[in-house]
Amino acid sequence: MLKVVGRGNSVNMHDRDLAAILRRRIEASKGWISFERFMQSALYEPDLGYYEQAQVFGATGDFVTAADLGPWLAKGFADLIAWGWKAMGRPAAWTLLEQGGGSGALLCAVLQELRAQGLAPARIVAVEASRHMRARQAEAYEEAGILVEQAATLSELGELDACIMFCNELPDAFPVRCLIKKGDALYERGVAWSGNAPAWADAAEPIGEPPGIDPALMQAWPEGYVTEYNPGLAGWQRDVAATVRRGLVLTVDYGFAQREYYRPNRIGGTLLAHHRHRADADVLAEPGSRDITAHVDFTALAQAGSMHGLQATGFMSQGAWLAQSPAVQAHVAATAGAADAEALAQMAQLKRLLMPSGMGELFKLLIQRTDGFGGEETLPPFLGRFDRLRDLATHA
Secondary structure (H helix, E strand, O other): OOEEEEEOOOOOHHHHHHHHHHHHHHHHOOOOEEHHHHHHHHHHOOOOOHHHOOOOEOOOOOEOOHHHOOOHHHHHHHHHHHHHHHHOOOOOOOEEEEEOOOOOHHHHHHHHHHHHOOOOOOEEEEEOOOHHHHHHHHHHHHHHOOOOEEEOOHHHOOOEOOEEEEEEOOHHHOOOEEEEEEOOEEEEEEEEEEOOEEEEEEOOOOOOOOOOOOHHHHHOOOOOOEEEEOOHHHHHHHHHHHHEOOEEEEEEEEEEOHHHHOOOOOOOOOOEEEEOOEEEOOOOOOOOOOEEEOOEEHHHHHHHHHOOOEEEEEEEEHHHHHHHOHHHHHHHHHHHOOOOHHHHHHHHHHHHHHOOOOOOOOEEEEEEEEOOOOOOOOOOHHHHHHOOHHHHOOOO
16 A cells, blocks of 8 residues: 655646646556656656746746856856866867757857857757757757757767766756655655645555665664655766767756765755745646756766766865856956946846855856866866865765
């Protein structure tokens, strides 16, 4: 028997088709599916999932990303990319690859910043799983007058030599599996159907295979501890390593090192829904109408990459990275003395990106390089003093 432990709000007319699909899947699976499967459908179901909606990003959507907050993120990425290109030996034929680029605005802004630094990739590629988002991105690229190859998956690209890949807020949207501790065992939390809505339900038997979390951390969890882990990180890193044969991978997202992620007093996990610029703990409500995310376990991400030849060489807060970025500093100097509305708005946006109370500490930058990257520099010189790679160890 499955124990129903909570339920989402009743579905509305807008979501009835997706809800009906989910209900049929749950009934066909003996009344229970994993949360991972629920989240996959809620976000990516063709024509019905959240990322197939007309507008999800920006002021008119449900949330803003750092890419929506002025030129700062693009300048920071451009500095990292320029450093990586030089550290690779300044190849003439090199590829810039973005995955999960949202509206396409960030890639356009990064290319503009690279041009300002006299740097232009020979090939530009954007990977986006959502058909709807690929169409939006294509419009943005055409409007900006840039030629971008588009693909739905990394596997479509084959091997890329001399490639610098970057992504902003990508792995937080990978579907996760949920856990609850009962006694000395861990049980998977999945989704059943109750009345007219999806509901949380715990599996009847403990999980057979433990997640990739340090056992010492799990032993410290109190009774009823609820959390999640991201099984998609391993497959993603495998695909990244198969694509980026020689190069650099830059990942920015919100999350923690594993010791921080799974500390005993984080008893409710990190799952959240985002709807109309408000966070909501009810991630089951109205599937397809809202974003669902979980923070990134950067230790697990780095470990997964290491298994496939991607070496983590840098880890730090977004605030430290952007504050030390030469292009960001130059723009601050050019903007700080201005008193017009645009300059004031940009400085306010930068404060939000840098301050620990905003996005500065929660968001992290992970730098990975392939075995054949070349060069002795593992980090840009301007970031060396801010590296927290040691935090990714599972033991203090």
